[in-house]
Every structure is written in structure tokens, then in C-alpha cells.
Amino acid sequence: MAGALPDGSPVPEDGSLPDSATAAVGKNGFAVYVHVPFCASRCGYCDFNTYTAAELGGGASRDSYASTVLSELSLASRVVEPGQVDTVFFGGGTPTLLSADDLGRILDGIDDAWGLAPGAEITTEANPESVDLSYLRTLRRHGFNRISLGMQSAAPAVLRILDRKHTAGRAPQAAIEAREAGFEHVNLDLIYGTPGETAGDFAASLRAVIDAGVDHVSAYALIVEDGTRMASRMRRGEIPYPSDDVAADRYLAAEAALGEAGFEWYEVSNWATSPEARCRHNLLYWTGADWWGLGPGAHSHVGGVRWWNVKHPSTYATRLAGGVSPGHARELLTDEDRHVEDVMLRVRLRDGIALDRVDPAGARQALANGLLDPTAYDKGRLELTLRGRLLADAVIRDVV
Known part of the structure; x- marks a missing residue:
């Protein structure tokens, strides 16, 4: 079984979210x-x-x-x-x-x-x-x-x-x-x-x-x-x-x-x-969409709010039987949090990410090391070479 869930802010009993999170849900x-x-x-x-x-x-x-x-x-x-x-x-x-x-x-x-x-x-x-x-x-x-x-x-x-x-x-x-x-x-x-x-x-x-x-x-x-x-x-x-x-x-x-x-x-x-x-x-x-995770231990993300359900199926069932959200805790992501996560995920994609979204010095170093496609780089995109895919975690650390 997975380890303990992280701490966070309490989830309201009705599972409600801030208006700022739900305003553009699904966009x-x-x-x-x-x-x-x-x-x-x-x-x-x-x-x-x-x-x-x-x-x-x-x-x-x-x-x-x-x-x-x-x-x-x-x-x-x-x-x-x-x-x-x-x-x-x-x-x-x-x-x-x-x-x-x-x-x-x-x-x-x-x-x-x-x-x-x-x-x-x-x-x-x-x-x-x-x-x-x-x-x-x-x-x-x-x-x-x-x-x-x-x-x-x-x-x-x-x-x-x-x-x-x-x-x-x-x-x-x-x-x-x-x-x-x-x-x-x-x-x-x-x-x-x-x-x-x-x-x-x-x-x-x-x-x-x-x-x-x-x-x-x-x-x-x-x-x-x-x-x-x-x-x-x-x-x-x-x-x-x-x-x-x-x-x-x-x-x-x-x-x-x-x-x-x-x-x-x-x-x-x-x-x-x-x-x-x-x-x-x-x-x-x-690519930054919203999702709702149903089930014990499931994680969700809507409009910059991330939350996670209680882990054990019996606790999950008991909470819902009592009409209470099964959410264990949640966190409100800052703009910086969301940017870092966006870079971490998009760098791993074939389509990559725009260079103006990443640290320029780190991108130049990754290019010099043969980890980025030079043609894409000249067009303002960060896209991994085959060698870059082998070292994707290192590229991400350099460009975040």
C-alpha cells in the first residue's frame, strides 16, 4: 500500500471549491x-x-x-x-x-x-x-x-x-x-x-x-x-x-x-x-486540464486547487455514507507552482514547450550538450533529442 497522504488545508464537508477555481472549469x-x-x-x-x-x-x-x-x-x-x-x-x-x-x-x-x-x-x-x-x-x-x-x-x-x-x-x-x-x-x-x-x-x-x-x-x-x-x-x-x-x-x-x-x-x-x-x-x-478523481486516494485538480481523497476504501465509503466529502486535504497552487509543473510535464512531450516559458540559460546549456533539437530551438521551441529523452529529468532541472 502507498505511504501516508500529504498534509494540506481541510476540504469542506460539501467538497465546495473557491469561485476562482470553478470559474473556468473545463476551459x-x-x-x-x-x-x-x-x-x-x-x-x-x-x-x-x-x-x-x-x-x-x-x-x-x-x-x-x-x-x-x-x-x-x-x-x-x-x-x-x-x-x-x-x-x-x-x-x-x-x-x-x-x-x-x-x-x-x-x-x-x-x-x-x-x-x-x-x-x-x-x-x-x-x-x-x-x-x-x-x-x-x-x-x-x-x-x-x-x-x-x-x-x-x-x-x-x-x-x-x-x-x-x-x-x-x-x-x-x-x-x-x-x-x-x-x-x-x-x-x-x-x-x-x-x-x-x-x-x-x-x-x-x-x-x-x-x-x-x-x-x-x-x-x-x-x-x-x-x-x-x-x-x-x-x-x-x-x-x-x-x-x-x-x-x-x-x-x-x-x-x-x-x-x-x-x-x-x-x-x-x-x-x-x-x-x-x-x-x-x-x-x-x-497540458494543464482539469480533472476529478473518484475513489479512495484519488487526486483531483480544478482551477489551481488540488486535493486528494482519504486512502482506505472503508473510510472512503463511511465518509460518503454520511454525506461528507471523502477529501483528505487540499492545496491552492500558486502561479509559480503551476508554472513549474507545466514545464516539468511539457518538456517530456514531443511537442515540447515554448522557449520563453523556461530558463534561457538552462536551455542554452541543454542545447550545447546535445539534449535539445537545434532546428526547433531556432524556431523558439524546446524539444528533446533522443539523448535529451534519456536525460529528461536533468533537462527539466536545468530549465525550470
Whole structure:
């Protein structure tokens, strides 16, 4: 389970926001995130706000979860009126541990409360072993049009280190089934740099992703978080810590293989076969849109106010049953806060950011170091080179 939530200012019992925050809600887009905190088992590297049945305890139930989320949605619809919802993303946890009909109920509730925009992107995450063709077809009937499957690796030994439960071939097969069920967009997630992973293992994972016919790939370097089982194993010396040099080699391998297969990067860790295949929900996050996060531990942002819900599902349900906002705390972002976050996110995008939004001395240094595209720079844009993508965090530190 994730660590303690940060402190902040109290959230009003009715969840109300300052007029300054709601005045222009949705002007730059509006998204809804739905957190489903249930998992069948815990992966060794995971520190998300998720719970297995043994960890959940009393007072919270999968069976009643959709109704509880709809209670928060009812509160939310009294607080903001965004006009329409551009994207919805169900994450977790494993959203597909709920029935497809329950996920559909929540989606219908969002449509009833705020209205889904024509052509809205509706995504759910899924573990490959948690879905089959029948389940996927039911999701599609409810309006879901994008799915993100947690593949992580095609190597059985790597999956064991990560404590993943699906077999090596299940994720690509689930992606094929999603296409058969009518999903317009399918993503497969990869993790690289796991201890024991070889270059051949990762090459096989990339081949499996490409052969599955997906139109989007996310690939992330393994991050070892304090408090996880994997961190404990590393401290005991059972497995080695990840290597930055290996992670860089894996990233270059991903760029080469995916580029040859027709994918183009649009964010440092994300590739798509076309602009239409890019994850619109994440792009809204990265470009300063408003969003409401439903569910325990979910974060929201509207008009410069950010807040986060209580973590445990039973506390979340109890608050809502009492007619009280599940918000744990919130903060009002300053103009400087919002500027820094905007730079941090936009620098990672293929489209980059205008040079007049960043520190000029830092940008000149990054250019001299070969981290920025000189043609874009001459046109007043900061855009990363391939080497710059490997060192994106350093570029961000220099230009903020």
C-alpha cells in the first residue's frame, strides 16, 4: 500500500471549491479518473493505493463499490459543471476485478452527471488474466473504447521477479481479444530494467508487443519504491538494484524497435502508431486540464486547487455514507507552482514547450550538450533529442 497522504488545508464537508477555481472549469478540457483499489495479489514493486482481499479488512466491498463511487460523483456534480467530459480513465488496482456491468454503471453515472463529449475516450486498465473475450465485449457495449493491459514483460523469469501472475503469452493474447471485441485503441505496458532481465528478454517483449497489433505502447524503467517487497529483497541482497546504464540501453532498444514498427514517441515513455492513438486522457493531465478523481486516494485538480481523497476504501465509503466529502486535504497552487509543473510535464512531450516559458540559460546549456533539437530551438521551441529523452529529468532541472 502507498505511504501516508500529504498534509494540506481541510476540504469542506460539501467538497465546495473557491469561485476562482470553478470559474473556468473545463476551459482546457475536463477528465474523470476512477480509482478501483482492488487487486487479486500484490506485485512486489507496487506501492499504489491498492488492497488485496486480505489487506482490505471489513467495511469495504467490491460488490458495493460502484454505488459508493456514484455517491462521490453525486457530490462532485454539485461542485463543478464542466460542460462535458472529454476523457474517462479507470485505473487501479485492477478495475476489471469489478464486473463489466459495474464499470458500465459508473460510466453511465458520469454521462448522466456531466455528459460525455462526442467521441470521448473511455479507457480502463486491466491485468491480462482478469479479462476474457466475453468480458471485453461487455465493456465495449458499455462504451469503453480503449484498454491498457499490464504486460510488463514476455519473459517468465522477469514476471516472477515482478510477482506478476499472468503467463508470458497472456497479455498479447488479451490485446488481440480486445481488438476482436471492437476496442478502437489498445495499449500494452512494459517495465524494463528488472533485475535478471537480459537484452534478449526485452527484445522478445518488444517483438511480442509489436506482433500483438496494438497501436500504443508505454515503457517505463523499473522504479524501486520504499516499503515494497522488492525494496526489501534488494536491501537483503537477494536481488540487485536496477542499473541506470542498463535502463538507458533498454530505452534505446525500445525506440529502435518501435520506430521500425511504425510507432512514434509523443511523451518520453509513450509511443503511438498515429496521433489518434495517443492517450488523450494523459495528454489532458500533461497540458494543464482539469480533472476529478473518484475513489479512495484519488487526486483531483480544478482551477489551481488540488486535493486528494482519504486512502482506505472503508473510510472512503463511511465518509460518503454520511454525506461528507471523502477529501483528505487540499492545496491552492500558486502561479509559480503551476508554472513549474507545466514545464516539468511539457518538456517530456514531443511537442515540447515554448522557449520563453523556461530558463534561457538552462536551455542554452541543454542545447550545447546535445539534449535539445537545434532546428526547433531556432524556431523558439524546446524539444528533446533522443539523448535529451534519456536525460529528461536533468533537462527539466536545468530549465525550470
